[in-house]
Amino acid sequence: MHTRTQGPALIAVGLLVAASGALTGAGASAQTTSAEVTGIGVSIAFTDYRLDWMNERAREFEEAHPEYEISVQGFDDYEALLQSVTLAAQQGDPPAIAQYFEVATQEARDAVNSEGEPLFASVEAAIDGRTEILGEPVVLDDIVTAVADYYTIDGEFSSMPWNTSSTLFYGNASIMEAAGIDAAPETWAEVEAACDAIMALDDAPSACITWPNHGWFFEQSIAQQGGLLANNDNGRAGRADEVQLDSSEMLSFVEYWKSLADAGHYVYSGTQRDWDYTTNSFVAQEVAFILTSSGDGTALVTDGAEAGFDVVASRMPYNGDADYAGNLIGGATLWLVNGLSPEQSDGALAFMQFVNNPENAASWHRETNYIPITNSAIALLEEEGWFAENPYASVATDQLALADGSPAARGALLGGFVQIRDIMTLAMEDVLVSEADPAERFEQASAEAQEALESYNSLYAEE
Amino acid sequence: MGVEESIRRPSKHDELRTSPTPTTVESSPARWRGRSRGLRRPTWPTHLMLVVVVAVLVGPVLYAVLVSTQSNNDLFSFALLPGDRLDDNWDVVWNERQLGRFMLTSTVVSVIIAFGKVVTSLLAGLAFVYFRFPGKWVVFGFVLVTLLMPTEISILALFRQVSDLGWQEAGPWGLPPLGLTVPFFASATGAFLFRQHFANLPADLSEAAQIDGVTPFQFLFKILVPLSWNAIGALLVIQFIYGWNMYLWPLLLQPDDQLVQVGLGGLRNADQGQAYGPLMLGALLASIPPILVFLVLQKPFMRGMAIGRDK
């Protein structure tokens, strides 16, 4: 009976495989402090070439500061990162630095560890007025204005800015030329006119323009028009406890978007936050224009060249009927975990400054097209003629420099922002796909967002 | 988890049914074959229909094989011939995204879970069938009720509990995180399977064993287990696949060593923007182990679930 040998064989195979599991060692980014070396854990939400870049900087820092050991851990997305960091903090073993994205700034400030202490410490407070830490010059006061405006709260930086982008317009130069469009459209009306011209071509693409259905685009448009999302000066004069998603500025944007869709100019991928679809469509020349993050610039230009067309980069189109207030930043910052020993804290701060020093900030920009975060970095790049060779690279920086510093242009500081973004994109999807009436649907969304904010505040706000 | 229910239900039937278990099927005469005996009908229509059905079932996978060799441009132009990007796609999947690591972790975790469930279920089956103890039917009911409470229902609370224990971190001796294996060691399905199976064995077995002065453990391992390879094999297949297919739990837990179904998600954005080739290649690679296990252990699987007998 062959089953007699089959059984033991099963067990043998199983044990063998299980034993090979001993080879799956894991490396958690834990803090270790041996007598000589202080360990610094860095958690970032990149798993591609950006993670590699960070690892290279970590090795360089270790060479300059042999008493420190930096271990960088990459995550697929910010949610996974925050979960890992909070759990690690609960077990008393958190990393020193955690990257968290811009709209989660309020949540990061409110976050509390298992002892009830704030999870993160203020970076500027930790720097405490020093001009250099462990030999690394402090670059905090050299940060580009728009970025400083966003991340300065109550007059100080809670976190260290790092990867920053803005929303840009990219156009397919060949199609634009064929339709007789000399310059990229700057206002909403110009976009409509350009699309009319393009779609009238004989070999018109299947649609004119697309962009991901993501909260960022709503926030940008409202900021451009000088509108506010939340009370208390967009949450910057005091904690925001009222959010409004059906302001006139929001509805103008939604209706403009809807009219583009109705005219067949705007195509929706069907999935919210679908960045890849938009860039793929653009590269495949299914659309002539896209709005996307400046961080995608290099890839678009390269892929476009490969596919045989030039790419034009320009500012994000704005509402010509309103006074332009400014575009927002996007991206993330590096937060310093609270409760570290002085050596760890200094090492972490020094690493943050190192990563943003002029050479490194310039290198980061060159590789990823995130904006050069300090003025010295911009100067360096200008000197080497980088912007002259790559005109698309300076568009984001130039656009951000146009902001007027008002609360609208600085962007909202809001709790539960992620959930509120989801509410916005779901409402928009209903408008695009289910023919919902914009005013009604966004009024409903506004109520939902208010509820979400109140839930959030009931948890985090001081009583 | 849905497949777990598959084994348990026949056992419940068997309790309610008055007919004997299907061991007698083969020997019974005249089973319905969908056609009256003696009538000659052409079989080619049936073959044709079955081939069409098989083609539909196999089609997506064949398409995946094709796409794994192509680049995005090939896809945009709907090329029907294999492309030349297999190496590049493999590089993205295996080296950049490290799918191999996820697959290894999944393999180890699935094997551990499968064997864990078999062991606890064997012990439970032994206890229910070969021992008398007070409150037996209360305990039985206690285990039975859990069939109505699949893990998914309380998964959020379970996540909080397990992460409080710190079990999302790598386990001792390089084993996978405990949170991926220990909570799943018990199996009501398995307990029922073995209970049913042991109950169908000849009564004199244990009597003879007791006369010989055999201890319960010796009885279990030397006598019962060798008679239960089919049931064990069936349970192993089902639980291995259950472990391999785990998606929600590792998604929530975010263990230090992640499992393959969640790891596949990383391929969606691989290679700087959506690349379909690596995505399909990864999906295919991640399907090979469970299919292999299923094919290799097909016979015990079918027999263990008391189906698939035909002449």
Next chain:
Amino acid sequence: MYPLLAAAVLAGALVGRRAWLRAGLRGVTGMVVGALAGFVGPLAVMNPIRSCTFDDERGGVDRALGILLFAGGAALAVGLAVWIVNAVARPAGPRAARDITFERGSFRGHRFFPFGLLAPTLVILVLFLYRPMVETFRLSTHEVRTTAPRQPFVCLDKYTRLMEPTIEWWAIGPAALLAVVLVANVVLARRGAVAPSLRKIRDLLVVLVVVAWATAVFGARYRGVFTTTLVLTTGTVVLSLALGLAIATLVSQKIRGRGVYRTLLIWPYAISPPIAGILFYVMFDPLVGIIGNVWETLTPFEMPNYRTEKWLARFVVILASVWKTIGFSILFYVAGLQNVPTDTLEAAQIDGAGPLQRFRHIVIPALAPITFFLIISNVTYAFFEVFATTTYLTTGGPSGATTDVMFALVQAATEQGNFGDGAAQSVILFAMVLAVTGWQFRSTGRRVTYGR
């Protein structure tokens, strides 16, 4: 709340007395035990939530839920008492209990040894199944987020927020019909006539009414989720069973290579739900999908984009799920078809019944136990596993068209870190599972024992 308590105690006393008398015991004991159960049960349920649903500022829905919980607690406690009495009082015990205490030459002299054997199973079940279950109920009444400094108690707000009962014509209609049928049944019974078809209609109407009223209870937001779950579940189950049976019939015929066909039909079961989602995601992709290409080549129409068309999205999700699970149904139907009694079939054929009639009246009833089992398996799959497919295939679908209960709950917990909402939705899902299981047991459980 006190009048409610008095009512519960009284009801408990009456029911207890009747149950005790039926079991051949003294009615007074029954009254006392029943009254006690009627007192303790509701309090046990209301205590954890501190009877908050009866606070002054609470609205109608809260009170209704509160009364429901109250009654539920009483019913559970009294029912438990009755069940114990029945099980213990009957000398031989129910047949199932006898089967359970089934012994085959037990090992003697090992008092606590069996508990040791059962310890691993029991410990794991208690720690990782029962305990989280209880905790889920607790979480559903609090506002819980991972990094929050506190967890405020919010009573049943997480449930009432999802509920906005409205009176809809499609809920009233079936209810009215059901009332008519019930009355007709009673009238006919009085007259001694029996109408089995009326009973079937009644069962169907009961299901319709329950589903319609449940949908009407939920507010606009959750109603969509509930409806989506219904659509996806029904679609998957019906298609999987119907097609599975058809294919099983084909494969059960006397043809060569039957075993090979069987293996070729079953293997998709080894594919995971996420991978099924990935495969169909690429196949139906609006830009590069092969299905769109084939469709546009063969027909003059443009292939609609399943990511923006709600019903197409649901169809594709159902398709992917059926593709993956149909092998399972085929497997069990093949086994079931082998057990269909030929003597009845031959008798019917002699009597002149055609193949379709034979199929309908003999084969299908004979497959009832398998169908029962497959319905439960497929419903379980649809509730818990389709979510993994939708995550990769539609991420919740255009405008929430493929967001089912499981997806919504996971979204609440992962995207928003809102464990309180997620827990409340888990409890609703649990109620749905119990409802379906109960329904299947009631309607088909009786027919599971077939005569030989």
